[in-house]
Structure formats: structure tokens, C-alpha cells
Amino acid sequence: MARFDKLEFEQFDKQHPKAAETHRAVTDAQTWMRRADDFRRSGTYEGALQMYSRALEEDKTLIECWAGQVQMLVQLEEFPEAELWSRKALELYPGNGELLAARAQALCRDKKPRDAQATVDQSLQQAGESSFRWMVRGEILLMQRQSTHKHCFDRAMQCDHDWLPPAESALIYRYYNQPSNGLSYARLATERNPTVPYAWYVVARCQRDLGMIQPARRSLSTCLDLKPDFRDAQNLQVALDSEVPLWRQIRRLWSR
Amino acid sequence: MPGLASCGRCGSNLNAQGLKLDVNPPRAAKWKKRIRRPMRSIPNFREGFRRFRECLPTTLFPDFSLPELPRWQVFVRMIVPGWAQWYCGFPVRGGIYLGAYLFCLIVGIFLLGTGLGNLLMGLAVACHASSALDIILSREYGIRARLFSSMIILALLFWGLYIPLWTFTTRYFQPMTIRMSMAGIHAGDVLIVNPRGSAAVGESVIYEIPPAETTMANAGHGQRRYVWRGQRVDRILAGPGQHVILKNGKLAIDGKSSRFLPLAPIHSDWTLDVTVGPGQWLILPTTDPFSAMVPLPAVCLVPTRSITAVVLFRSYPYSRFGRLSSPVPSP
Numbered sequence: 001m002a003r004f005d006k007l008e009f010e011q012f013d014k015q016h017p018k019a020a021e022t023h024r025a026v027t028d029a030q031t032w033m034r035r036a037d038d039f040r041r042s043g044t045y046e047g048a049l050q051m052y053s054r055a056l057e058e059d060k061t062l063i064e065c066w067a068g069q070v071q072m073l074v075q076l077e078e079f080p081e082a083e084l085w086s087r088k089a090l091e092l093y094p095g096n097g098e099l100l101a102a103r104a105q106a107l108c109r110d111k112k113p114r115d116a117q118a119t120v121d122q123s124l125q126q127a128g129e130s131s132f133r134w135m136v137r138g139e140i141l142l143m144q145r146q147s148t149h150k151h152c153f154d155r156a157m158q159c160d161h162d163w164l165p166p167a168e169s170a171l172i173y174r175y176y177n178q179p180s181n182g183l184s185y186a187r188l189a190t191e192r193n194p195t196v197p198y199a200w201y202v203v204a205r206c207q208r209d210l211g212m213i214q215p216a217r218r219s220l221s222t223c224l225d226l227k228p229d230f231r232d233a234q235n236l237q238v239a240l241d242s243e244v245p246l247w248r249q250i251r252r253l254w255s256r
Numbered sequence: 257m258p259g260l261a262s263c264g265r266c267g268s269n270l271n272a273q274g275l276k277l278d279v280n281p282p283r284a285a286k287w288k289k290r291i292r293r294p295m296r297s298i299p300n301f302r303e304g305f306r307r308f309r310e311c312l313p314t315t316l317f318p319d320f321s322l323p324e325l326p327r328w329q330v331f332v333r334m335i336v337p338g339w340a341q342w343y344c345g346f347p348v349r350g351g352i353y354l355g356a357y358l359f360c361l362i363v364g365i366f367l368l369g370t371g372l373g374n375l376l377m378g379l380a381v382a383c384h385a386s387s388a389l390d391i392i393l394s395r396e397y398g399i400r401a402r403l404f405s406s407m408i409i410l411a412l413l414f415w416g417l418y419i420p421l422w423t424f425t426t427r428y429f430q431p432m433t434i435r436m437s438m439a440g441i442h443a444g445d446v447l448i449v450n451p452r453g454s455a456a457v458g459e460s461v462i463y464e465i466p467p468a469e470t471t472m473a474n475a476g477h478g479q480r481r482y483v484w485r486g487q488r489v490d491r492i493l494a495g496p497g498q499h500v501i502l503k504n505g506k507l508a509i510d511g512k513s514s515r516f517l518p519l520a521p522i523h524s525d526w527t528l529d530v531t532v533g534p535g536q537w538l539i540l541p542t543t544d545p546f547s548a549m550v551p552l553p554a555v556c557l558v559p560t561r562s563i564t565a566v567v568l569f570r571s572y573p574y575s576r577f578g579r580l581s582s583p584v585p586s587p
Contacts, residue, residue, distance in 0.1 A: 049281070053279050053280050053281070056279035057279055059273065060272045060273050060275065060277060060279065061272050061273055069281050070281075073281055077289060077292070077293070078283060078284040078289065079292075080284070081281060081282045081283060081284050082281075084282060085281040085282065092268065092269045092272050092275075092277075093266070093267075093268040093269065093272075094266070094267040094268065095265075095266035095267050095268065096266070096268070111296075111303060112303070113303065114303070114306070
């Protein structure tokens with residue numbers, strides 16, 4: 001392997017200390033970003049937002065973090081702030097498709113579908129393809145009650161075979177009071193990775209919205225089997241236990 | 257290239273790492289989020305209105321450019337609202353005009369004589385005028401041509417269609433709104449009358465009561481003077497040549513009990529023994545508010561010329577719709 005003999009690791013750091021420092025900073029930023037992703041995948045959006053900010057403190061060129069911040073603000077239901085932040089990020093990276101899509105989502109949730117539509121169209125015209133762009137497009141169509149939203153979400157699922165896009169699609173459907181559609185995507189998320197507690201939690205939320213109490217309990221128990229200290233799942237279980245069916249309430253009255 | 261501040265392709269800042277930026281996003285306070293959450297369910301009226309304003313013309317009224325059709329064919333079809341639009345290939349547009357016109361017209365006919373009915377009839381005419389103007393304004397482009405054509409068409413519509421139609425219709429059918437309540441007829445009731453109808457025994461009619469005066473009580477303070485004049489509504493009970501006897505509230509025509517009764521009960525203290533003269537009709541003014549004091553027979557013998565219209569039916573309110581009925585006599 002003569003061609004690898006001339007690779008310089010130690011020597012490169014010694015000869016170019018500034019470049020090595022930049023390399024370490026990038027590594028740290030990647031770590032923060034990974035942590036942010038972990039938080040996001042566990043449904044802890046507040047923590048994910050903080051991690052994205054830390055990553056950006058290390059490296060301001062991480063566009064994924066800027067977009068992630070906007071997405072987390074949207075998930076935390078801070079839509080005007082998300083829109084403002086996306087504008088700031090777009091000042092730095094004006095033609096970035098992910099940032100444009102994030103802005104479109106913020107605008108859509110802020111009930112500005114016209115601007116959102118224009119922004120997401122602009123986003124899709126940019127180079128590359130991502131599931132998030134298609135999801136945002138689907139969300140805007142869903143908000144406008146157009147029947148083609150399903151195609152966009154399906155396209156998003158084709159772009160990325162991870163479990164996160166279907167889970168986030170389910171959350172979008174839940175936001176627009178369509179838990180039945182959301183449930184199909186949440187189930188897809190669990191099919192793609194059955195070991196993720198957050199995906200089971202999303203399934204349980206959708207089932208609860210649909211009044212499927214027993215299936216929701218089963219999904220929650222799976223979720224808690226995978227992660228017993230999942231606080232949101234525990235809270236949901238308590239809430240489910242407090243929801244006594246009508247016939248049982250009547251029986252209770254009778255038994256008194 | 258070294259030294260560039262931004263990407264030449266996408267415009268991204270190439271010196272972002274060196275910029276002093278706050279990377280912590282703005283956050284919403286808890287109370288703000290709490291307020292925003294219920295506000296989300298409130299529909300965005302401005303957005304909704306904007307969408308409605310944008311969608312309505314494009315869906316219902318697509319861009320309107322008339323095909324080159326013979327002018328007179330379009331012109332003739334203006335007689336029916338929406339027909340010209342239909343002929344020009346805009347059936348939805350024509351349907352909207354025709355639907356609005358028919359709705360206003362039909363409901364207006366049912367409420368004829370009432371304020372709302374008059375308003376709806378006016379709107380129906382306005383719909384027709386609008387449908388005609390719609391065609392003209394999309395055909396003519398100069399302001400003078402538009403004004404001139406509009407005036408001509410509107411004048412033709414009004415003078416050529418609606419005014420003759422109204423004049424002809426009101427010869428035989430005329431709504432009459434009652435202003436003052438009488439016995440059996442309430443203020444606000446609408447009677448459909450025929451001004452050209454011929455008087456006959458048993459018909460309810462609008463007539464001018466023969467002028468008469470009655471002075472009650474002694475001269476000086478407390479003296480009351482009643483004057484009868486103006487229009488009344490009641491039924492014709494006897495015709496020329498018939499002998500009428502009224503006693504104890506019983507009415508006999510030519511020695512037989514009368515088939516017809518007035519619109520309100522007859523006062524029991526009225527007495528009458530009279531033969532109806534030629535060109536006269538016997539109408540007892542029972543619906544008059546001061547009927548108890550009327551001087552008989554001065555006011556009950558009505559000349560034919562004083563009968564202004566024959567009442568056909570009561571059109572409003574619907575609870576009393578139909579011919580004017582007499583009270584059932586007590587046994």
C-alpha cells in the first residue's frame with residue numbers, strides 16, 4: 001500500500017496548527033449536532049434546539065443546524081420566532097433549499113399559506129432533494145385542503161428511508177387534526193425501526209386521538225418497555241388511565 | 257476563489273465562520289405561547305377573504321372575452337337575464353344571473369306589497385339590468401361607447417319591457433297594503449285587488465264610503481262630530497232593485513235570509529228597510545272602527561262609481577292567505 005505511505009496525520013497538525021484547530025472545532029460541532037439529532041429523535045425538542053445552538057457556536061457554517069433550529073422552533077409552536085430566525089439564516093445562506101423549506105413551514109403554521117407556497121416552490125427549485133422539503137410541501141397542501149398532499153408525503157418517504165420523516169409526518173397530520181392519516185405514517189415509522197420509543201409514542205398519540213384507547217395503551221407499553229423513563233409516555237399513560245369509558249362510569253355509579 | 261465574500265452561484269456567505277453572530281434564536285415567552293394556542297383556532301379572516309376574492313372571479317367568472325357573434329342575436333337574448341351569456345358560451349355566468357333574477361322575482365312576488373317584497377322586485381330588475389350591462393361592457397371598450405350603449409339598453413329594458421309589463425299587470429292585479437287595522441283586517445295585510453273588476457253581490461270591494469256626518473251629544477262642551485269619508489273594505493250584500501230589511505242583526509234580501517254576510521258582525525241595533533236604487537250597491541260598513549255610529553242608510557248605499565276595486569285575495573300574511581271571509585253568524 002505504497003499510496004497510503006505519504007498520508008500525514010501527526011505531521012499535518014504540527015505543520016498547520018490553525019487548520020488543525022478548525023478541524024477540531026468542526027469535530028466538536030459535529031458532536032453537538034449528533035446530540036441535537038439524538039434529542040430530536042427522542043422528541044426532546046427543547047434540548048435539540050440548545051444542541052443546535054451549541055453546534056452553531058462552534059461552526060456557523062453548519063446549515064443543517066440553522067435549519068434544525070427553525071424546525072425545532074416550529075415543533076415548539078413558536079412560529080413567528082421560527083419565521084424570524086429562518087429569515088436571519090437565509091440572509092447568510094440565501095439559496096439554501098432546507099432553510100427555505102423550514103421558512104415555508106414556519107409561514108404555513110403562522111397561517112400565511114400564500115407566502116409559504118411561494119417559499120416552498122422556491123425551495124424545491126434548489127439543487128438536491130430531501131424528504132423535509134416534500135413534507136413541507138405536503139403540509140402546505142394539507143393546510144389548503146388540497147387532495148394532493150398525500151403524494152408529497154409519500155415522495156418524502158421515498159427520499160429518506162429513516163424512521164424520522166414518517167414520524168414527523170404523523171405529527172404534521174396530528175397538528176391538522178387528521179390523526180387517521182397520521183397513524184399510518186406513525187406505523188410506518190415503527191415498521192422502519194421498531195426499537196425507537198418515540199415512534200411508538202407518536203403511534204400512541206394518534207391512536208388516542210382516534211379514541212383507540214386499548215391500542216394506545218399497548219403502543220405505550222411497548223414504548224415504555226423500550227425506554228422506561230420516557231416522561232412524556234408516562235404522562236400519556238396517566239392521562240389514558242384517567243379516561244374512563246362511559247359504560248364504566250355508569251357501572252361505577254350503579255355500584256355505589 | 258480566495259477573497260470572495262459570497263458564493264457566486266448560491267449567494268451563501270463564505271465568511272460566516274468569522275462573523276460575530278448570535279446563534280441563539282429568539283424565544284417566545286410562556287404566556288405568549290399560552291395566548292397563541294387558542295388563537296390558532298380562530299380562522300384567518302384576512303387570508304380567507306383574500307382567497308375568496310381571488311378564487312371567485314376565476315372560478316365563477318372566468319376571463320370574459322366574447323366570441324364574434326352577430327350583434328342582434330346577442331341583443332335579442334338580453335330579454336332574459338343570463339340568456340345572452342349562455343349564448344356566448346358562459347353558462348355558469350348566465351346561470352348565476354338567471355338564478356339570482358328568478359330567486360328575487362319569485363320571492364318578491366310572494367312578498368308583494370311588503371317592504372322586503374318591493375326590495376326584491378327592485379333587485380330582480382337590477383339583476384336583469386346587470387346581465388345586460390355585463391354583455392355590453394365586455395363588448396364595448398371606449399368609455400363613450402360603453403355609456404351610450406348602457407343608456408340605450410337600460411332605457412329599452414325599462415321602457416320597452418318593465419314599465420309596460422308593470423302597467424299591464426297592475427291593471428288587473430294590484431297589491432294594496434292596509435295601513436290601519438279594521439275589524440277582520442289588520443294593518444300590514446296585503447290585499448291583491450283588481451281595479452277593473454266588476455262589482456257583484458258577494459264580492460269584497462274597496463269603495464269610497466258616501467260622505468256623511470253625525471253629531472253626538474248636546475251642543476257645547478262634549479259634542480262630538482263624526483265625518484265618514486275615504487276608502488273602506490267590505491262585502492256587497494245587495495244589488496240594484498233588491499229590497500233589504502235589517503232588523504235585530506238579521507239581514508233579509510227580497511224577503512229571504514241573505515246568502516252573504518259582511519266582513520265583520522252586524523250591529524244588533526242597526527235597522528234598515530230600503531230598496532237599492534239603480535246604479536247602487538248595498539254595503540254595510542261593518543269594518544269601520546266607528547261602525548256603531550254610522551248613519552244608516554246614508555252610508556250603505558254606494559254608487560257604482562265609488563267602487564274602486566274588487567278584492568281578489570289576501571296575499572300576506574300567509575297565515576291568513578286566501579279570500580276574505582265573513583264571520584260565522586251565531587245561531
